Amino acid sequence: MKIIISIDPIRFPLTGIGRYTYELVRHLQSSNQIDNLIFFTGRKAISTLPNYDVAGVVVPKSTFPLKRWVQSSRLASEAYRQLLPLIQGFNLRGYENYLYHGPNFYLPSSLGPKVATFHDLSPFTWTHCHPAERVRFMQKELSKTLRTADALITDSEYTRNELANYFSWPLDRVHAVPLASSPEFYPRSEAEVRPTLDRYGLRPNAYSLYVGTIEPRKNLIALLDSYSRLPLHTRQKWPLVLAGHPGWNSEDIHARINQAKQEGWAHYLGFTPAEDLPMLFAGARLFVFPSLYEGFGLPVLEAMSSGIPVVCSNTSSLPEVAGNTALMTSPDDIEGFTDLFGRGLEDASWREQAVAEGLLQASTFSWAKCAESTIDVYRSVLESR
Numbered sequence: 591m592k593i594i595i596s597i598d599p600i601r602f603p604l605t606g607i608g609r610y611t612y613e614l615v616r617h618l619q620s621s622n623q624i625d626n627l628i629f630f631t632g633r634k635a636i637s638t639l640p641n642y643d644v645a646g647v648v649v650p651k652s653t654f655p656l657k658r659w660v661q662s663s664r665l666a667s668e669a670y671r672q673l674l675p676l677i678q679g680f681n682l683r684g685y686e687n688y689l690y691h692g693p694n695f696y697l698p699s700s701l702g703p704k705v706a707t708f709h710d711l712s713p714f715t716w717t718h719c720h721p722a723e724r725v726r727f728m729q730k731e732l733s734k735t736l737r738t739a740d741a742l743i744t745d746s747e748y749t750r751n752e753l754a755n756y757f758s759w760p761l762d763r764v765h766a767v768p769l770a771s772s773p774e775f776y777p778r779s780e781a782e783v784r785p786t787l788d789r790y791g792l793r794p795n796a797y798s799l800y801v802g803t804i805e806p807r808k809n810l811i812a813l814l815d816s817y818s819r820l821p822l823h824t825r826q827k828w829p830l831v832l833a834g835h836p837g838w839n840s841e842d843i844h845a846r847i848n849q850a851k852q853e854g855w856a857h858y859l860g861f862t863p864a865e866d867l868p869m870l871f872a873g874a875r876l877f878v879f880p881s882l883y884e885g886f887g888l889p890v891l892e893a894m895s896s897g898i899p900v901v902c903s904n905t906s907s908l909p910e911v912a913g914n915t916a917l918m919t920s921p922d923d924i925e926g927f928t929d930l931f932g933r934g935l936e937d938a939s940w941r942e943q944a945v946a947e948g949l950l951q952a953s954t955f956s957w958a959k960c961a962e963s964t965i966d967v968y969r970s971v972l973e974s975r
Contacts, residue, residue, distance in 0.1 A: 591968060593618070594628040594635060594682070595691040605803070605835070606888050607709055610745075610769055611693040615639060617961035624965065628688065632678055635685060689968055695728070697735045703971050706735045707743040707767075710885030710906075711752055712807065719807040719882075721838050740971045743767050743964065745886035746907035765970075767963040768911075769886050770955040777897030777949070778872040786869035790831075790859055797831045797857075798931065799874035799898075801867065801889045802881070804844065805837030809880045809903065809921050814846045814856070816880070816927035825855035828875055828935050835861040871896035876934045879903070882921050887911045891955060894948035899941050901930045915947040 595618070599611040618627055619639065628635050678698035682690070690697065692706040713720060713728035720728075736742075736757055742764045744750040750766040753759060780794040787794060798817070802808050810832070817830045832847060850856030862870065871877070877893035879902040887908045893900050894915060902908050904918035912918065917934055919926035933940060 591624050591965075591972065592626045592628075592688040593624050593691060593968060594630050594685050594688040596632070596693060596696075597629045597639070598632050599694040606886070607694050609772070609888070610707075610709075613770070613772065613957040614693060614961055614964060617957050618964070621961060621965060623969075626688075628685065630678075630682070630690075632681075634681060689972060691964075691968070692735070695732055695735060697738055703740045703975055704738060705741050705743060705967060705971060706739045707745075708732070708735075708749065708753055708885075709745055710749055710883065711756060712883060712885075714756065715752075716807060716883050719805065724838075740975070741765060741967055743967055745769050746910050748907040748910055749885045765963070765967045767960055767967070768955055769888055769891070770957045770960055771888070771892040771895040771952060772957070774868045775871060775892045775895040776868075777945075778869070780873075783869045783873035786866050787873045790866075790870070791857070792831065792870075792873065794873045795875045796827070797829050797874055798876040798878050798935070799870060799893075800830070800832045800834070800878050801870070801892075802834045802879070803837040804832070804834050804840045806839055806843070807882050809882045810843045811846055812921065812924060812927070813878060813880045814843075814850055816924050817855070817878075817931060818850065818853075819924070819928040820932060822855070824932065824935065829854075830856045830878070831859065831870075831874070832856070833859040833862045833867070833870060867892075868896065871898055874898050876901060876931070878931065878934075879908070880921050880927060881905070881908070884908055890916070891952055895952040897945050897949055899934050899944035900948065901927070901934045913947075913951045915944055915951045917944075 595615060597611060597615060599607045601608060615629065618624060628637060629639055676699055679700045682698060682700040686701040689703045689705065690700060695706055695708055697704050697706050713725050713732060717725045736759065742753065744753060744764060744766050745768060747766045750764045754761040754764050783794050800813060804810065817825065847856055847858045871893055877898045877900045879887065879890050881903055883906045885907060890900055890902055890908060890911050900912060900916040902912060902916050902918055903921040905921055909918065917930040919930060
């Protein structure tokens with residue numbers, strides 16, 4: 591089996607898709623079912639995976655203005671969309687007998703079998719949660735991927751069925767391959783987490799945590815509104831801590847966070863280094879994740895792996911990830927979330943049960959299983975040709 595896989599998503603900051611790609615290629619490397627594994631960077635194919643640190647590759651800051659200009663300009667975005675697959679196809683000459691895997695939706699203009707991973711359908715079903723130019727770019731590119739892929743991978747059964755139904759794609763050519771939390775997410779003692787928490791001015795077991803991009807799809811205004819309904823002494827005893835990179839259209843969210851900070855019951859940490867996240871998870875009292883829509887919801891799994899009870903929304907793939915371990919309600923149920931936050935913080939019996947069941951649920955996911963299931967998809971494509 592000869593495989594070539596794009597490693598372009600592995601870049602700073604190492605968020606969900608970058609983490610997925612990084613963990614997948616590390617485990618594919620150790621498989622004896624793959625005779626030859628090549629990594630494609632968009633400019634060239636290489637046989638050895640770069641020596642990434644835990645934060646991934648740091649993109650030089652000088653590239654950011656150009657990237658923002660391309661994303662904001664309709665003409666530049668369309669030119670980029672048209673040219674990039676041609677450039678990649680040119681650079682893939684000689685690899686026509688390899689199966690190509692695009693782990694982040696996109697496929698180049700190249701011959702040979704192709705597989706793409708669709709992490710969610712938000713560019714089609716939640717267009718108001720993305721910049722207009724990004725939506726146009728992704729809709730065109732993802733539609734092209736659907737025309738050229740031999741098989742598709744999704745992170746969850748929810749997204750598998752959503753994709754097949756939305757695009758009338760054969761369900762037997764869409765494969766759900768769940769993600770996993772990385773091994774550094776596990777329960778830790780107060781002594782282990784304290785040095786990291788001290789740097790952020792936090793105390794162990796004394797805060798609720800949200801981790802994720804600060805953007806409208808994460809439903810953070812509803813999170814802040816719900817948390818603000820808790821008694822003031824509860825909020826001050828267990829403040830809400832938010833960690834994540836500022837995303838698109840987040841000005842109103844940041845204004846609401848600042849208001850909560852002034853009232854003394856919220857902290858915003860910004861984007862936190864990857865090595866700090868396991869400590870922030872393990873040091874929390876409760877993990878909160880009221881997202882409107884998720885293709886998987888990796889932070890929920892990371893929280894359960896860390897031995898932290900979870901309150902999350904009951905939408906899209908989140909029930910699939912959390913199982914019966916989390917307290918869940920509709921993402922628009924403000925009063926319901928307030929009640930669940932209160933129970934999650936104060937109900938000792940439920941908390942003990944949630945920790946035990948969450949660790950058991952999290953143990954059913956692994957990156958080794960993810961890689962094995964991905965290889966099964968490769969094999970099915972190659973055997974069908």
